[in-house]
Amino acid sequence: MPTVQVPAAIDPEAVAQARLGxxxxxxxELVVEAFGALSDQTRAKMLYALVRRSLCVxxxxxxxxxxxxxxxxxxxxxxxxxxxxxxxxxxxxxxxxLDDHHLGALFQEAExxxxxxxxxxxxxxxxxxxxxxx
Amino acid sequence: MPTVQVPAAIDPEAVAQARLGxxxxxxxELVVEAFGALSDQTRAKMLYALVRRSLCVxxxxxxxxxxxxxxxxxxxxxxxxxxxxxxxxxxxxxxxxLDDHHLGALFQEAExxxxxxxxxxxxxxxxxxxxxxx
Numbered sequence: 001m002p003t004v005q006v007p008a009a010i011d012p013e014a015v016a017q018a019r020l021g022x023x024x025x026x027x028x029e030l031v032v033e034a035f036g037a038l039s040d041q042t043r044a045k046m047l048y049a050l051v052r053r054s055l056c057v058x059x060x061x062x063x064x065x066x067x068x069x070x071x072x073x074x075x076x077x078x079x080x081x082x083x084x085x086x087x088x089x090x091x092x093x094x095x096x097x098l099d100d101h102h103l104g105a106l107f108q109e110a111e112x113x114x115x116x117x118x119x120x121x122x123x124x125x126x127x128x129x130x131x132x133x134x
Numbered sequence: 135m136p137t138v139q140v141p142a143a144i145d146p147e148a149v150a151q152a153r154l155g156x157x158x159x160x161x162x163e164l165v166v167e168a169f170g171a172l173s174d175q176t177r178a179k180m181l182y183a184l185v186r187r188s189l190c191v192x193x194x195x196x197x198x199x200x201x202x203x204x205x206x207x208x209x210x211x212x213x214x215x216x217x218x219x220x221x222x223x224x225x226x227x228x229x230x231x232l233d234d235h236h237l238g239a240l241f242q243e244a245e246x247x248x249x250x251x252x253x254x255x256x257x258x259x260x261x262x263x264x265x266x267x268x
Binding site: 006007009010011014015017018019020021022023026027028029030031032033034035036038039040041044045048049050051052053055056058059060062063064068082093099100102103105106107109110111112113114115116117118120121 | 140141143144145148149151152153154155156157160161162163164165166167168169170172173174175178179182183184185186187189190192193194196197198202216227233234236237239240241243244245246247248249250251252254255
């Protein structure tokens, strides 16, 4: 087998530390799958709508301004990726809710991040650091 | 203009409440853009690596097991979407860090969610509600 030349680390300790932050392969796949499901405006809207309460398909469609069939289609994908799950209400009404409470927190942080981006884009151009960080 | 028949809400109060959870259009676009950037394994790995500390391109490449040129390419995209930003270290070394602290929290929640999915997939099959969908 040919030898591949791997460059030496500038800071081997930094590489070792940073590696500890990377989740194992299966978790990483699930994370990437979840983020992929969220990179669609209608689905993102649906999930933000479900942070506050569970909704039936029709009410979810009205909330996000999409057709019931489009919403049903997206719900199947979100259900497959374990982002939403069905719950049965009184009167046999089927509703959908977020699959776990971490998702609400995740969407909240994403919104904070977006808000941070929006304000920094509005207030000042891309900030270049004047000198060194500690 | 033709009249479009919009079906009535099953629970108008629920629709009103749920709508309050949806961020405004610009925030939603930024959120979807961020999630899109994260739906790639190498980029997700890079960002998890940067949660713990800033890294230069070479060390980041070694950390995630990708080439420096691939990592540079991804960094440009992540920088454009305001997920990472450059910081200048002593000795003129350029390093990259997460753009804001909400991102670290977001990745943590995504990892918790993925962990939740993994354990529930292992423990029990997808819980099907007892009867039909509406």
